[in-house]
Amino acid sequence: MRTDMLVDITYLASGSVSPTLASSSGSNSPSPVASDSSSLAVESRQADFWFKDGNVILLAGSIAFKVHRGILERHSDVFHDLLSIPQPPDEVMFEECHIIELHDEPTDLWYLLKALYDGMYLKQLCASDFRNITAVLRLSTKYFIEHLRERCVNRLMIDWPCTLNCWDSREIEATDPFGRYSPRARFAHPILVINFAREMGITNLLPCAFYDLCRYGPSKIVAGVLKSQSDGPIKGNAGITNSEAVPVHLSLDDLRIALLGRERAQRVVAAFIEDELSNREPADDCHNRERDGGRICRESFYFIMLNLLRSIGGLANGRDCDPLFSLTQASEMMSRTDFSDGTQFCSLKICAACKMDFSQSVKAARERVWMQIPSWFGMEDFNGMPFSGMLAS
Structure with missing residues (x-):
């Protein structure tokens, strides 16, 4: 487990994230709640996860999710401990629900909740699954949700295997019935995979990802890959900006590793x-x-x-x-x-x-x-x- 994740978890569980949102005025914690906590702006509520019978509100950025604490506590010891912290009597609440501020990307949290409520089914190889997998893996690691973490890692190992037989099967999957090789329809761009593997410390993804990348010409490796900022399940909500695609590059060290390789x-x-x-x-x-x-x-x-x-x-x-x-x-x-x-x-x-x-x-x-x-x-x-x-x- 990475140290910076443990620090963040400790911060969450310490009570420092007391859901008194009126005091969260910093630029990193925009609050959709008025200072009198009388309302949560409708556009801030995530409709997919705003249950009438929900009993806790999770706030990520300026997006609010009204969900069930029992679901969170059942799957995550971190949420179990966090939700067990006694709250002060003058705590800010909404619809009789505690409000917990999380320092996570709203889209990441959406995918995690989707996996907890509806299950995580990854039946066919598809590059678009990478956004889902990385979000769930990032937060399931942070909040100690082992079964989701294991499922995500296993899926990534199918895409970026450690055996030659599995690699050959992967390459067949990336070839259509007419013999056209189109790996980006099936698998995420290797630059995205390398950067994510570095972020999460999943180093066994790196050999195949670097090999995949080195099949591009040097100019394409240096240019990086365009990553869309508008994809994802949360659209048009407050705090979510659907901007143009932005270039993603390797670090200088990884760029040199790729070119030498x-x-x-x-x-x-x-x-x-x-x-x-x-x-x-x-x-x-x-x-x-x-x-x-x-x-x-x-x-x-x-x-x-x-x-x-x-x-x-x-x-x-x-x-x-x-x-x-x-x-x-x-x-x-x-x-x-x-x-x-x-x-x-x-x-x-x-x-x-x-x-x-x-x-x-x-x-x-x-x-x-x-x-x-x-x-x-x-x-x-x-x-x-x-x-x-x-x-x-």
């Missing part, structure tokens, strides 16, 4: 070509060995090498600097039938034995690449813990 990833395909394709010998049991010493299979390997050198796979499919994908493409070239000899479409005439031998080489190379990914970005393993000298070139 990208350089290391770029060397992988070149090394594979040198080790596995340049002057590759046919398999020991090559079916074409007795005919010109396996010339047909040698020429097939040369053709595969040329295609990798031209980076046809990565650039044509929007996967710049993606060695895992490039190696897969190299293997799949052996089965393609859409090559042209100038007169007709054809396939490579590589024999079955050489296909099997090269497929095994590709499989082993992809497994080695996967295990190297954390080190490209200065991490010891897929737990994401940094090793000393992580910014070394």
